Amino acid sequence: MNGTRIHKTSEHWPNEGVTQVPYGLYDNSEIYARERERLFLGPTWNVLGFACEVPNPGDYKTTTIGDIPVVLVRGKDGSLKGFENRCSHRGSLLCLERFGNAKAFTCVYHAWSYDEDGNLVGVAFQNGVGGEGGMPDDFRREEHGLRRLKIASLSGLVFGSFDFGVPDLDDYLGPDIVARIRRVLPRPVKILGYYTQTLRNNWKLYAENVKDPYHASILHSFFTTFRVNRLSQQGGIIIDGDGAHHVSYSKLDRPNDSGHGDQEYEAENLRADKDDFGLKDPTILGGQDEFDDGITLQILTVFPGLVLQQVRNSLVLRQIMPRGVDRTDLIWTNYGFEDDDPELTDLRLLQANFIGPAGFISMEDGAVGEFVQRALPGTNGETSVVKMGGDAVASSASRVTEASIRGFWKTYRGIMDI
Ligand code: FES
Numbered sequence: 001m002n003g004t005r006i007h008k009t010s011e012h013w014p015n016e017g018v019t020q021v022p023y024g025l026y027d028n029s030e031i032y033a034r035e036r037e038r039l040f041l042g043p044t045w046n047v048l049g050f051a052c053e054v055p056n057p058g059d060y061k062t063t064t065i066g067d068i069p070v071v072l073v074r075g076k077d078g079s080l081k082g083f084e085n086r087c088s089h090r091g092s093l094l095c096l097e098r099f100g101n102a103k104a105f106t107c108v109y110h111a112w113s114y115d116e117d118g119n120l121v122g123v124a125f126q127n128g129v130g131g132e133g134g135m136p137d138d139f140r141r142e143e144h145g146l147r148r149l150k151i152a153s154l155s156g157l158v159f160g161s162f163d164f165g166v167p168d169l170d171d172y173l174g175p176d177i178v179a180r181i182r183r184v185l186p187r188p189v190k191i192l193g194y195y196t197q198t199l200r201n202n203w204k205l206y207a208e209n210v211k212d213p214y215h216a217s218i219l220h221s222f223f224t225t226f227r228v229n230r231l232s233q234q235g236g237i238i239i240d241g242d243g244a245h246h247v248s249y250s251k252l253d254r255p256n257d258s259g260h261g262d263q264e265y266e267a268e269n270l271r272a273d274k275d276d277f278g279l280k281d282p283t284i285l286g287g288q289d290e291f292d293d294g295i296t297l298q299i300l301t302v303f304p305g306l307v308l309q310q311v312r313n314s315l316v317l318r319q320i321m322p323r324g325v326d327r328t329d330l331i332w333t334n335y336g337f338e339d340d341d342p343e344l345t346d347l348r349l350l351q352a353n354f355i356g357p358a359g360f361i362s363m364e365d366g367a368v369g370e371f372v373q374r375a376l377p378g379t380n381g382e383t384s385v386v387k388m389g390g391d392a393v394a395s396s397a398s399r400v401t402e403a404s405i406r407g408f409w410k411t412y413r414g415i416m417d418i
């Protein structure tokens, strides 16, 4: 609804809609609590990781949906299950390790224990000691199980939802997004390693950043200097029907290609355009056309917090995890495939230097979100300008557009009802 109060009488969503985004959304604890309730506990699919991270019965992985701790478990029958990582007794975290294997899940605090479905199966001293104390007769263990997750998988990626009424995963994603996820997950996955990074900004600033192809070749001077990504390259943006998810992709320019667009970069006098730079060891810029389509860069997002990235042969799942109004954890899972030869694995590890907290082309993203967050105190009811490419929320051949950011906000407003 246009004009609905967000948190102060002076702050309304502008009637213009998603071309203007109120800065108050990035530092407001009331909004943050509403996001937890409506987005993360609501009808959204949130990525939990890869199925291959929990290969054997009893294997588990801890992660979060939004900032809510959850556990992903491989059951005895091989199926994937999930539950909230919070003991029903007095609320301790149940699983403390990032990864593990357990026959039962026993809380360290008072040893209440749960099975793989989250059923409460044991209460220490339930009948007291020596006939004294213990739980009352009407205490029923079956009334104190853990809150369960609905689980769905696609190409080895595992998603969870607290809302059992959430649409089927394929319907939630739409066919274009499903196809682009399958494109970078065609075979069984092998995990290569993790980065974790704390961003000192609201999670939505990072969500906007990865949906923003406009900034990439301007902010990230490495991209343009070494022609990994320019807006003049062949590519485009795909936005799913409702705007929630997106894909941005491009094909590599090679030196002595047509040169289209270089004049535009020169005309804009961008600090990134330095054709006289070169790498002493250019190996990192090499690559294999492993998906046979010439696409060398694909950034895909799934609302609210998944990013799936291909930069040349560096393949990464990123999870955006809110940790407070002005803090976000970003978990980067570098992956390849079980049948990769050593040469391709080495290439992926080398090109992993592109990304992560100190990556040649993504370290600046860790800074700009904080630059926005630090400038919020003066905003007082003002809005940003999200008008590149007009006001449409639609796929396009041009990447000089903020259409996918508008799509994020369109979906966000719908679920948040603001
Ligand atoms: S808080 Fe878990 S057993 Fe008491």
Ligand SMILES: [Fe+2]
Pocket: 209, 215, 216, 219, 220, 361, 362, 365
């Ligand atoms: Fe970026």
